Amino acid sequence: xxxxxKYLIALAAATAVMTIGHAALAEELSIMxxxxxxxxxQRKAWFEPFSKETGAKILEQEYLxxxxxxxxxxxxxxxxxxxxxxxTATVLQGCDAGILERLDYSKxxxxxxxxxxxxxxxxxxLDTYGDILAYDPTVLKEAPTSVLDLFDIKKFPxxxxxxxxxxxxxxxxxxADGVAPADxxxxxxxxxxxxxxxxxxxxxxxxxxxxxxxxxxxxxxxxKEVVMTTAWNGRIQNAIDTDKKPFKIVWNDQxxxxxxxxxxxxxxxxxxAYKYLAYISKPENNAKLASYITYGPVRTDAxxxxxxxxxxxxxxxxxxxxxxxxxxxTEFWGDYGEDLVKRFNAWLAQ
Amino acid sequence: MSALQxxxxxxxxxxxDRSAADADLKSVSAALRRAEFGDRLRSLALAAPxxxxxxxxxxxxxxxxxxxxVxxxxxxxxxxxxxxxxxGWNGQGLPGDDTLAALATDLKDTxxxxxxxxxxxxxxxxxxxxxxxxxxxxxxxxxxxxxxxxDALKSVPFWSAPATWPAIRSGTHSLTSFYxxxxxxxxxxxxxxxxxxxxxxxxxxxxFLRTFLxxxxxxxxxxxxxxxxxxxxxxxxxxxxxxxxxxxxxPFWTSILVRTAAWTVLLQxxxxxxDFLLFIGIVSxxxxxxxxxxxxxxxxxxIQLPFTLLPIYSVMRTIPPSQMKAxxxxxxxxxxxxxxxxxxxxxPGVMAGCLLTFILCLGYYxxxxxxxxxxxQLISNFIANYVNVELNWxxxxxxxxxxxxxxxxxxxxFARILGLDRLKLV
Numbered sequence: 001x002x003x004x005x006k007y008l009i010a011l012a013a014a015t016a017v018m019t020i021g022h023a024a025l026a027e028e029l030s031i032m033x034x035x036x037x038x039x040x041x042q043r044k045a046w047f048e049p050f051s052k053e054t055g056a057k058i059l060e061q062e063y064l065x066x067x068x069x070x071x072x073x074x075x076x077x078x079x080x081x082x083x084x085x086x087x088t089a090t091v092l093q094g095c096d097a098g099i100l101e102r103l104d105y106s107k108x109x110x111x112x113x114x115x116x117x118x119x120x121x122x123x124x125x126l127d128t129y130g131d132i133l134a135y136d137p138t139v140l141k142e143a144p145t146s147v148l149d150l151f152d153i154k155k156f157p158x159x160x161x162x163x164x165x166x167x168x169x170x171x172x173x174x175x176a177d178g179v180a181p182a183d184x185x186x187x188x189x190x191x192x193x194x195x196x197x198x199x200x201x202x203x204x205x206x207x208x209x210x211x212x213x214x215x216x217x218x219x220x221x222x223x224k225e226v227v228m229t230t231a232w233n234g235r236i237q238n239a240i241d242t243d244k245k246p247f248k249i250v251w252n253d254q255x256x257x258x259x260x261x262x263x264x265x266x267x268x269x270x271x272x273a274y275k276y277l278a279y280i281s282k283p284e285n286n287a288k289l290a291s292y293i294t295y296g297p298v299r300t301d302a303x304x305x306x307x308x309x310x311x312x313x314x315x316x317x318x319x320x321x322x323x324x325x326x327x328x329x330t331e332f333w334g335d336y337g338e339d340l341v342k343r344f345n346a347w348l349a350q
Numbered sequence: 351m352s353a354l355q356x357x358x359x360x361x362x363x364x365x366x367d368r369s370a371a372d373a374d375l376k377s378v379s380a381a382l383r384r385a386e387f388g389d390r391l392r393s394l395a396l397a398a399p400x401x402x403x404x405x406x407x408x409x410x411x412x413x414x415x416x417x418x419x420v421x422x423x424x425x426x427x428x429x430x431x432x433x434x435x436x437x438g439w440n441g442q443g444l445p446g447d448d449t450l451a452a453l454a455t456d457l458k459d460t461x462x463x464x465x466x467x468x469x470x471x472x473x474x475x476x477x478x479x480x481x482x483x484x485x486x487x488x489x490x491x492x493x494x495x496x497x498x499x500x501d502a503l504k505s506v507p508f509w510s511a512p513a514t515w516p517a518i519r520s521g522t523h524s525l526t527s528f529y530x531x532x533x534x535x536x537x538x539x540x541x542x543x544x545x546x547x548x549x550x551x552x553x554x555x556x557x558f559l560r561t562f563l564x565x566x567x568x569x570x571x572x573x574x575x576x577x578x579x580x581x582x583x584x585x586x587x588x589x590x591x592x593x594x595x596x597x598x599x600x601p602f603w604t605s606i607l608v609r610t611a612a613w614t615v616l617l618q619x620x621x622x623x624x625d626f627l628l629f630i631g632i633v634s635x636x637x638x639x640x641x642x643x644x645x646x647x648x649x650x651x652x653i654q655l656p657f658t659l660l661p662i663y664s665v666m667r668t669i670p671p672s673q674m675k676a677x678x679x680x681x682x683x684x685x686x687x688x689x690x691x692x693x694x695x696x697x698p699g700v701m702a703g704c705l706l707t708f709i710l711c712l713g714y715y716x717x718x719x720x721x722x723x724x725x726x727q728l729i730s731n732f733i734a735n736y737v738n739v740e741l742n743w744x745x746x747x748x749x750x751x752x753x754x755x756x757x758x759x760x761x762x763x764f765a766r767i768l769g770l771d772r773l774k775l776v
Contacts, residue, residue, distance in 0.1 A: 066738035096485065097471075097741060098464030159638070164724065209641050210724050223618045225640060335482040338474065341740060345732070348724040349553040 027056040029272050032070075032084040035062040036215040037238035038259075041293035042085075042126075046280050049288075053279070056272055067094050070264050074099050079266040082273040089167060091123035091260045092334035101263040107274040109281040109299075115258075117330050118298040123260035124277055125298035127289050130315030131168045131257060131328075133250040134236040135228040136221050144228060146324070147253040151176040151204055158227035161220045164210035166344035167333055168230065168255050171326060173200035175253060181326040189336065198347055210348075221247055233315050234293040252323035256315060258298055290314060416754070419529050419747035425521035428469040429456040433522040441519070444510060447500065453509070454499040457484070458491045471742070476528065477517040483508035529748035554732070554749065558756075561728040564647065564718075565711035569658070569704050571651040576659035576703065584666035595663075602656040610717045613649040614640060617721070641723040649721050650714060657710060658703035665699030698768060705764050709757055729753055 031047070033039040039062065047058045061081060063069060067090055073079045086094065094100035100122040105111045111119045118125030133147040140156065150160055150172065162169055171184050177200045179187050187193035209226050211217055217231035218239040233254075239245040261280075263273050279285060286297045287305035296314040297306065311317055333340075394401075426433050431452035439445045460466040466488045474481035487506050494502045503509055520526075520538075531537055531544065535552040539545045546552065583594045601609060616622050617639040627633045639645040669692065677687035715730040722728075729749060736746035 068738035068741060071741055093467075093741070096467030098467065208724070212719075224620050225618055335485075338471070338481060338740065339478060343550075345735065346551055346553045349557055349727065349732075350725075 027054070027269070027272060028059055029056050029083065029269060029276055030059040030061065030081045031276075032061040032063050032081045034085060034214060036213075037235055037242075037293055038214065038232075038295075041234070041289055041295075044292045045288040046276075046285065049285075050276055050279050054272075054275065056275075067097075067099060070094070071097070071099050074265050077266060079264050079268065081264060082267040082269045083261055083276065084264055085126065085259060085261050086123060088117075088120070088123070088258055088260055088328065088330045089333040089337050091120050091262055092330065093337070094262065095120070095122035096334075099265060101265055101267070101270065103263070103277075104274070108277045113283075113299050113301060115298050115300055117327070118258040118260075120260065120330070123262040124281060125258040126261050126280070127259050127295035128298055128314075128316050129257055129259060129295045130233040130251065130320070130325075131163075131230060131255040132233045132236070132315070133228055134217060134221060134231045134247050135250070136224070136246060137248050138246055139224060140227050143248065144250050145252060147172055147230070147250055148176040149250070150228065150230070151200065153204055153207060156227060159207050159209050159225065160204065161209045161211050161217055161226040161229035163230060164212050164348070166340045167328070167337070169201060170194070170197040170340065170344075171255060171328075172230075172253070173197040175324075175326070176200055181253075181324055184326060185329045185332045189332065194340065194343065198343070201347075218243075218245070218247070221245070233313075234295045237294040237313055251315070251320040251325075253325065254315060254320065255326045255328050257328045259295070415743070416747050416751050418744050419533075419751045420525055420527065422472065422526050422529070422744050423524040424465070424468045424472040425518065426524050428460050428463070428465040429453065429518070429522065432456050432518070436515075436519050436522060439515075439519070441516065444512075445515060450503055450509070451500050454491060454494075454503045457488050457503070458499065461488055461492065473517065473521060475532075475742070475745075476521060477513060480508070480514075480517070529744045530751065532745065533748040533752050554729075557727070557729050557732055558752070560726075561712055564643070564650070564714075564726070564728060565708050567647050568650045568654055568711050569708045571647065572654050572658035572707050573700065573704055575651070576655055576662060577700070580659050580663040580666055583663055584669075585671070598656055598659060601652070606653055607716055609653055610649060610720050613645070613652070614720055617645045617648070640721060641726075643722070643726050646718055646722040646726050649717050650711060653717065654707045654710065658707045661703040661706065662696060662699040665696050669695050701764065701768055705761070709761070712753060712757060 033042060039060065043060070047060070050056070051058050063084075067086070070079075070081075070084055073081070084100075091100065095102070102121050103124065105119065108124060114125055115128070118128075131147075133144060133150060135144060137143065142155065144150075144152075144156060149156055150162070170188055174184050174187055174193065174197050175181060177196055188197060209220060211220065211229070214232055214235050217229040218235055220226045220229055222239070222243075222245060233249060236247055236249055240247050261277065263270055267273060281299065283297070283299045283302040284305045286299045287302040287307075289295055290297065290310040291307045294310065294313040294315070296316040297303065306314070312319065314320070432449060435449040435452040436445065439449065457466075460469055466485060470481040470484035470488075473484055483506060487503060487509070490502045490506070491499055508514060520528075528538075532547075533554050535547050535555045536544050537547050579594075579598070583591045583598075586594070618624070619636050619638070619640065621639075623639060624633075624636045628636065639648070673691055674687050677691045678684070682690070712728075713730055714728055715734060718726055718728045719731055719734075733746045733749050733753075736742045736749070
């Protein structure tokens with residue numbers, strides 16, 4: 001594959017020359033985020049204040065969280081981005097594949113100040129979000145009380161939307177099949193456990209509409225295409241607050257996850273990227289995001305900085321952790337992710 | 351042409367001195383060939399920059415990408431010492447301690463070289479479950495050396511399982527048929543034969559068939575809609591024809607993404623199409639048009655219609671109406687005249703339009719992703735998934751290769767049946 005690389009490097013040379021010349025002019029930080037309300041919130045909470053403080057210009061890019069694009073950049077030696085926001089499972093994948101830089105936490109913040117599982121070798125946590133269930137009470141007369149009501153076709157007939165990805169769906173399927181949240185990953189690690197989860201999903205397969213992008217669930221609810229949908233809590237809250245939609249969120253049996261940010265190998269400006277990571281990892285800054293979107297901080301000492309009116313809407317607000325919930329197991333998805341994704345795709349196609 | 355050939359006009363003159371005429375003809379045709387060759391060289395020189403650009407930016411990348419389907423040196427590159435040590439292994443039982451020690455050193459090195467993940471992935475493709483075992487071992491080896499490393503390796507039962515070593519050995523060959531076979535739901539079995547993969551893993555044949563079925567349905571639908579419309583445009587007064595052509599072309603100039611997005615608005619449960627059907631009372635309940643095969647075919651038919659229609663229209667335009675009148679005057683009924691005079695002349699245009707639409711449909715990506723349901727995803731969606739999400743570019747290359755071979759074969763068959771010069775594209 002050496003030839004491939006050489007050839008691609010040659011092809012990339014022209015663009016590289018242009019970008020290098022460009023970067024020398026002003027301090028620029030290019031960040032790839034996954035768009036929508038979440039990127040807007042990051043802009044207000046972090047991009048703009050950081051820009052003001054350091055004088056660095058932030059270039060925003062948008063993508064849907066697929067690592068293929070980043071892999072292509074790293075392989076061709078032309079990496080026009082300095083930071084990329086990713087999911088936890090993607091951080092592990094990218095770390096093993098040598099696509100993402102191993103982070104030096106001495107330049108960011110003490111690693112033990114992060115909630116467990118939110119400071120990884122190749123990615124720093126940005127926020128805590130909840131995989132929740134959302135519905136429109138003007139359509140659904142009876143209110144669902146748990147995310148697991150997804151699987152109750154009799155009580156809640158109609159189409160439901162779920163993310164086109166095995167993570168979360170398999171966990172919920174097992175929980176709906178009677179597995180306690182604490183045992184979910186132990187069961188899912190066995191072939192019989194995976195069979196059991198897919199069997200449970202089979203019972204609602206023909207009623208599922210699949211979504212890919214985080215903005216889709218709110219659209220699917222608004223167009224009444226589905227009667228309920230799984231979603232990331234901030235996107236739904238955003239639709240309620242800014243678009244005045246009558247949607248409701250079901251927190252019981254939610255799955256808590258972290259958004260991550262990483263530096264791709266060969267980034268143009270890693271020093272500035274570290275400066276940015278250190279900036280957003282300060283507890284007072286880490287808590288700021290919650291004012292613009294309802295995602296909680298990842299630093300254990302940031303809770304006191306969260307604005308009082310934002311607190312009750314966060315997925316890790318005390319009220320929302322009273323019922324059943326599950327913290328997504330990063331390592332499990334690092335180890336079994338690839339096999340389960342493959343099986344999930346085969347299952348979808350059948 | 352044939353009606354005007356001199357042989358038919360003036361046979362006696364030509365027969366007078368055949369050999370002299372033949373000689374003349376030869377020198378003339380030789381001169382002609384020389385002149386043509388010069389012309390061809392000149393036009394080739396003019397087109398050279400384009401051809402070079404095409405080869406560099408299109409041809410070579412495609413060949414390089416497709417070569418990934420059969421050329422995968424990941425395992426050989428990651429395990430150089432093991433590869434060498436395995437050369438002396440007879441394939442029976444387990445290899446000796448020296449091979450295991452070589453493996454321990456190689457695995458330790460992968461961490462530094464950053465090849466651990468690629469190795470684990472490549473081995474996992476051949477031996478499901480290998481991924482986490484490889485990464486676990488690499489982690490264990492991190493702080494071990496010499497004998498300790500060998501012991502650490504032996505403590506992972508995976509490395510002494512009977513299936514492991516044949517898989518590693520087959521992976522140390524850089525040329526592999528593994529991905530191409532997988533793309534056809536096949537694999538090598540333990541005895542060296544080829545067998546089908548178990549049904550819960552077999553997806554690609556089904557997806558290929560679905561892709562062809564959708565492409566064929568869309569082609570048929572565009573033909574049914576396009577043929578009468580083309581006939582209408584070819585036979586109405588010029589002004590009206592111009593308006594109709596613009597009506598066909600206007601959406602043609604709009605991007606596929608925009609048209610697909612427009613269809614998602616129209617087709618949704620509370621969208622215009624459902625509202626209209628409900629209003630005129632054809633249906634009593636709202637239909638699930640979005641995220642279904644029927645919605646996908648509707649949208650694709652709309653997008654593909656001009657591609658089928660234009661070649662048909664361009665042929666129909668050249669058929670003088672007087673021919674049909676002549677057929678009537680000779681006693682043919684309208685249907686007979688249509689079947690025996692019109693259809694044979696339109697046929698090349700119909701075939702060209704259908705072939706164009708069919709081949710374009712094989713590569714659809716964005717429309718099935720947005721409008722189709724989970725069981726309407728076409729082969730391009732799987733290729734995109736392997737490229738973007740799973741980072742398994744070898745598998746993506748193998749699927750692309752199969753698709754390309756099929757498309758070329760189809761084109762070849764049509765060209766053979768029809769003759770390439772009879773295929774009339776616009």
